[in-house]
Amino acid sequence: MTEILRVEGLQKRFGGIVVSDNVHLSIASGEILGLIGPNGAGKTSLFNLISGVLRPDAGSIFLRGQKIDGAPLYKRARMGIARTWQNMLLFRSMSVLDNLMVGPREYVGESIVRLAFGRAGVRATEAAMQERAMGILARMGLEQTAGSLVVDLPYGQQKLIGLARTLMNDGDLLLLDEPMAGVEGAAYETMQRVVRQESEAGRAVCVVEHNVSFIRDLCSRAVFMAQGKILQDGTVEELISSSVLTELYFGV
């Protein structure tokens, strides 16, 4: 297993609140790492630090062994860090297909010069991207929603679209922020299946999730965070059976 992401001594504080306290972490390709812990433990902040939304006070982040500390958010996405959001942040005025079409690492529509002088190439790339988007939707059984506005879909399907949009990135690292919150039934099954398939395809996946059975079903390894610190790193069974953690998190 090759290491995709390595985090070394990550430190971040907002005034008196420490959201990341000397965090060390490593995720390998094909691995699904569960990130669990109580609210305010710093799980989403860790995602924000890795993806580049936040700048750390100290520490370093390596992607495939390459240091990426200086790269801004959009460049890290182009390097292959794809993430979802707790509250999805879908493009609400746009169709499902258009939501996905903005997602590829290289987007032809971003340069006016290219649009003006390379029309044939743009058309070909757009067609290829559309095919890829439809393929991802088909895997989720959502191809018939392609033309609908995302806001018209049920909540569970919107969550899936959030995942589908990041899959357009085709990156090595997938950061999923509470993919299961509010999702049940068929969408739950689909989410689980697609996440597993993505890891089997060789992506490194990190999931923040409160749904313990989801973590137990999918993750080979899990990390427990509280107050910005990683308290334990091990198999899911180890974490759940640890008495300190059960007290802190599960309240039993």
Place this chain on the structure above:
Amino acid sequence: MEYLITLAVLIALNVILAASYNLVIGYGGLSTVAHPIFFAIGAYTTGLLSIHVPELPALANVVLGMAAAVVASVLLAGSSLRVSGDYLLIASLGFQLGLLQLIRNLEFTGGPGGLSAIPGTIVGPMRGPLFLLICGGAALACVLIIRAIVKGPYGRAIGAMRDEELAFTALGRNAMSMKIVIFAIGCGMAGGAGGLYAYYFQYISPDQFEVLASAAVLTMVVLGGMGTPFGPVVGAALLLAIPQAITFLHLPQNIMAPMQGIIFTLLVLVFLFLRPAGILGGKGHPR
């Protein structure tokens, strides 16, 4: 006839101004009030060049006027957007008022009295129709270019950026450079319109680029339909034609004077309640 041509030229130039402002504020979602100052930058650059460097062809002067507006807009957006999106609103207002003060107090810009004796370039009886053709063509080109920009892949990106900028950036899109490009295109078009204005009217005054002018362009865009390709065309034509139409009523001066302000205010209020998305914006609220 001469009067009607002048009105038509004025409408064409304001179509450029309103359409380009619509690109910036309606599509790009960038809050700025300073659009008329980029018109002014184009007008003054073209005017001053035509006076002091007579060997340059008129077209080159207009293009240089556009270029000056583009450079100024990139500097303004590049510096203020780094702080935050809202900062552009304040910075643009400061930029507009500051630059107007500068123009008023400099010798070579003609000071508060304005810049006069700009060469007419085209002379003879066909001057009016020719200018109308040029300005009308430029307006049509601007509207079509903007429509091409907001359709297709680039328009999709603009829409996504306006909806959720953070998610948009996290997908690998450089929102900052896109905003600066949109702002520069919009302001460059305004600068070009300014250059044409300088040549046609041969006189420009700092007073016509005050905040009142900003409000007028905003009204044109809102009335016509913000975020629609042809809304600003309707808005600009309407707002320039209505005051002219009233003059035909031959009302006494003391009624006429406040009439324009009353009608504009009334229009904005009526639209706010009955058609918030503008004339071409369809029913309901703007996006």
